Amino acid sequence: MDNDVIVVGGGVIGLTTAVTLAERGLRVEVWSRDEAAATTSAVAGALWWPYRIEPEAEAGRWALDSLRVYAELAAEPEATGVRAVPGVHADVVLAELGSWAREVPGLRQLAPEEVPGPYGVGVGGRLPLIDMPVHLVWLRRRFEAAGGTVERRTVTGFGEAAARARVVVDCTGAAARELAPDPAMRPVRGQLVLVENPGIEEWFASADAGATGTTYFFPQPGRLVLGGTAEEGDERLAPDPATAAAIVARCARVRPEIAEARILGHRVGLRPSRVGGVRIEAVPLPGGGRLVHHYGHGGAGVTVAWGCAESAARLVMED
Template sequence: MADVIVVGGGIIGMTAAMRLRERGLDVTLWSPDAPADTVSAVAAASWYPTGLTFEPRVLAWAAATYAHFRRQARDGVPGVMVRETRNLERDGATGEPWWAPAAGRVRYLPADPPWTREVRFDAPAVEMDVYLPWLRQRFERAGGRVVRRRVDRLEEALAEAPVIVNATGLAAGSLCGDPDVYPVRGQIVLVANPGVFVSVRDLTRPSTYVHPRTRDVVLGGTFDENSWNTTPDPATRAAIVERCLTLVPELAGAPVVGEKVGLRPARRGGPRVEVEKMSGGTVVHAYGHGGAGMTLSWGCADEVASLAT
C-alpha cells in the first residue's frame, strides 16, 4: 500500500503529490487524464487570485506560491516566467488590494477614463502545457507513481492507502456530496505573439485579459457561472478579441492559433482544504480553487502535506 494516494492530476493534485513525496512518503497519484487533458492545462495561469476574497490562509497560500514560482523562474524551470502586469480598475478604489502583500512590489498609477487606477506588479506566469509534464516527470523521478485511474467513490482510494488527498476539482461535488461546488466556464483565444511582453487585465465583468507567453498570447475571457458547455463559441471568440485589442492595440492582425474552453472548479465559500475522518481512513480535501488554482497551488500544497502527515 502507498502511504498516500492523491486523487486528481491537475495543478493542485500534482503540487500536493510533490510536497508529500519531498517529505519521504510513498505517494501514488491517480488521474483519469494526462496532464494536457486536465482543466489546469487550459488555464491562462498568470498569478492572480481571480474570484477570491480575503481570507488569511488564502493570502498565505498566494504569497507562498508567488515566491515559489519566482524562484522557479530564476532557476529556469520549463514553462515558468515572470511578466510585468497592469491591472486596470474602474471602481474608484484607493486602498491596497487584499492580495497586494503577496505580490512583492506593487505600484499605483493614475489611469485615463474609463479606468480609475492602474495597479502594476510583476507576476509569475506558467505555460501549463510545458510545466505540468515537467512536474509529473519530476515527481516520478523522485519515486512517485502516476496511475491513470478514474474513481466513482473516494472509498476506492481509501481501500489502497490510509490517507488520500481529494484534489478532484469539479468532480468533488459528486464525490463528496458538496452542493457548493459549481463550474465557471472560461473561454480563451490564443494568438501568435507579435512581441508583447506585458500582461494587462481589465477587472470589470466580463474580465478581459491579455497574457503573453513564449510563442503566443492568451486572450480572455469569460466567467460563465454554472455553465457546463465546453464548446468554443464563435461570437464569444470575436468579442474576446475585440475587447483585448482595445487593451493592447499591438495585437491587431495577430493570427489566431487556437482556442480553448475550461470549467473552473469553483466553490461557494472558497476552497475546501481540511481533514475528514472516514471509516476507511483519512481524507484531506483540497478542491474548490476556482480560477486561482495556479495562484494558490504550492502554498496550498504545503498545507495539504502538513494535514496529511
C-alpha cells in the same frame, strides 16, 4: 498497503500536493482520469493573482507562499514554465486590495497615463506568468524524481483508493461536486483565444471578480493568450464563436494590433469554484483511514497551489 497516500486528481493542485508529500518521504501515487495536458489546469492563462477565490484571508497567505516558490522557479523558465513578466492590472486600486498586496515586491499604484486602453486607474508589477503545459510536465517529473507514480484511472468513489493507502487526498476540482459529494461546487466557465503574438511583451488584465466578461492578454511562448469569461453555472466545453469574437474585440481596445493577429486556437475550461471557498478538510474513512478534501480553488488554483499544498500536507501528516 501499496502507498502512504493516493492523490486523486492530476491537475496543478493534485500534482503540487503530490510533490509536497513525496518530497517529505511519503510513498505517493496520483490517480488521474486525464493526462495533465487535458486537465482544466492546462487551459489556465496562469498569471499569479488571487482571483475569484475565498476565503480572502487564507487565500492571501496561500498566494504569498506560492509567490515565493514561483520566484525561485522563474530562475529556470525553460524547464519550469515560470517567468517573471511585467504588466498592468487595470481598474484596481492598490490600497483597496487585501493585505497580501502589501507584501508583493514591486507592486505599485500607476499614474493614469501609465494604464493602457480605456482605463484611468491600475497597478503594475512584475508577476509570475506560468506556461501551464510546460509547468505540468515539470511538476510530474519532479514528483517522479521524488519516487512518486502516476496512474491513469477513472474514480467513481474513494473506497478503492482507501483500500490501497492510509490517506486519500481529494484534488478532483469540479468533479468533487459528484465525488465528495459537494453541492456547493459551482463550475465557472472560462473561454480563451490563442493568437500569434504581434510583439506584446507585457501582460494586461482587467478582471472584476463579479463580471462575466473579462479582458486580459498574457504573452506565452509561441502565442498570446486572450481572455476571457467567467460564466457561473455554464458547463459548455465547446468554444462559442461569438464569445471568441468579443474577447478579441475587448483586448484590441487595449492593444489595437491584436485585432489583426492570426488565431491559433480556442480553449475552454471550468473553474472549480465553491460557495464558501476552498475546502481543505480531513474526514475519517471506514477502516481507520483518512480522506483529505482539497478542492474549490476557483480561478486561482495556480496562484495558491504551493501554499494550499502545505495546508493539505499538514492534515495528511497528522497522527
